Amino acid sequence: MSTINPKMNLELPIQELAIFLKMEVLELQKLIHEKFQLPLKTQKLSPGLVRELALSLGHVYSPKIISFQMLKGGVAKTTSALNIGIRAAMYGAKVLFVDLDQQANLSFALGHNPDEVDHPVWLDLIEKKSTVEELIISLDENVDLIPSGLNNSVLDRVLLNSNRNWAQSVKVPLDQIRANYDLIVIDTAPALSAVNTAVTVASDLVVLPVNPDRFSWMGLQKNIEELSEIKKDFNLGFDYKVLFTRFDAREKLSQDFMAKAQAQFGRRFMGTAIRTCSEIKNSVRSTKSLFHGRSTAKQDYDSASQELLGDLHV
Ligand SMILES: Nc1ncnc2c1ncn2[C@@H]1O[C@H](COP(=O)(O)OP(=O)(O)O)[C@@H](O)[C@H]1O
Numbered sequence: 001m002s003t004i005n006p007k008m009n010l011e012l013p014i015q016e017l018a019i020f021l022k023m024e025v026l027e028l029q030k031l032i033h034e035k036f037q038l039p040l041k042t043q044k045l046s047p048g049l050v051r052e053l054a055l056s057l058g059h060v061y062s063p064k065i066i067s068f069q070m071l072k073g074g075v076a077k078t079t080s081a082l083n084i085g086i087r088a089a090m091y092g093a094k095v096l097f098v099d100l101d102q103q104a105n106l107s108f109a110l111g112h113n114p115d116e117v118d119h120p121v122w123l124d125l126i127e128k129k130s131t132v133e134e135l136i137i138s139l140d141e142n143v144d145l146i147p148s149g150l151n152n153s154v155l156d157r158v159l160l161n162s163n164r165n166w167a168q169s170v171k172v173p174l175d176q177i178r179a180n181y182d183l184i185v186i187d188t189a190p191a192l193s194a195v196n197t198a199v200t201v202a203s204d205l206v207v208l209p210v211n212p213d214r215f216s217w218m219g220l221q222k223n224i225e226e227l228s229e230i231k232k233d234f235n236l237g238f239d240y241k242v243l244f245t246r247f248d249a250r251e252k253l254s255q256d257f258m259a260k261a262q263a264q265f266g267r268r269f270m271g272t273a274i275r276t277c278s279e280i281k282n283s284v285r286s287t288k289s290l291f292h293g294r295s296t297a298k299q300d301y302d303s304a305s306q307e308l309l310g311d312l313h314v
């Protein structure tokens, strides 16, 4: 395991922790003071201490593997995987990001540059050149990454040509390490591919981000057909949820799309929609996360994380 980017700054402001734990700020500060011998006016808490505190208060981090999939590109798969994973880590969850898109946008966003650093990717695991542990890069005390890179672009072909059971090629290796994490977040390329089928087989939940446009709607229907086939073929129990991204309440298109999706998907349509927000571009480019500023995207990804992690909450 190697280490990069040690300064992600995942400390959670006390005000936000108080909301998460449903406590008063002063009461929380007193508890932190007594429990960790930190100053009474402590303003932020690290993920490790957030976790320890939450567990001591009876919170349960119920382990989940969540993948972000959609055959259309540019719908905020990577943005959603990144911010939901980061926020869960700030709430004390142990998070593993798995990047299975050869474009490696998630890896870049997390500070790993596959063009500069030669690090094994999923292909090396399939070709038995690496173990799953050797793929892991440690980013922070509770955050790890299995990065991607261009080498993964032949993954589909290699999987289909191998004699082994390719559909299990994500699940089986993740099963070996999943006990170390509360949340495994998988980002994927925009495709209906063997790799993405193997990702679905490994998932407890598939999140389908969509934008309000016609191609996105058609892509969503196609993706859902594909998911039901996989569910039947492999006899799986995963669920899926539709996440509306780039929502703009002033646009008729957004409103119509929202109404149509709510009618079709019911409880599978996520209660939180992600509004269009200029801060998002800055957050992917800089090492500073969305959660250190103030924006609608911060609010939206915060509630989307809490909604997806449901069980993180009392
Ligand atoms: N809510 C949003 N508001 C504005 N821009 C967004 C939003 N979500 C994503 N974007 C931008 O859209 C582009 C595509 O997002 P990305 O997460 O890379 O999509 P995907 O992984 O599905 O291809 C990126 O430039 C990203 O910054």
Ligand SMILES: [Mg+2]
Pocket: 077, 078, 079, 101, 105, 188
């Ligand atoms: Mg992407």
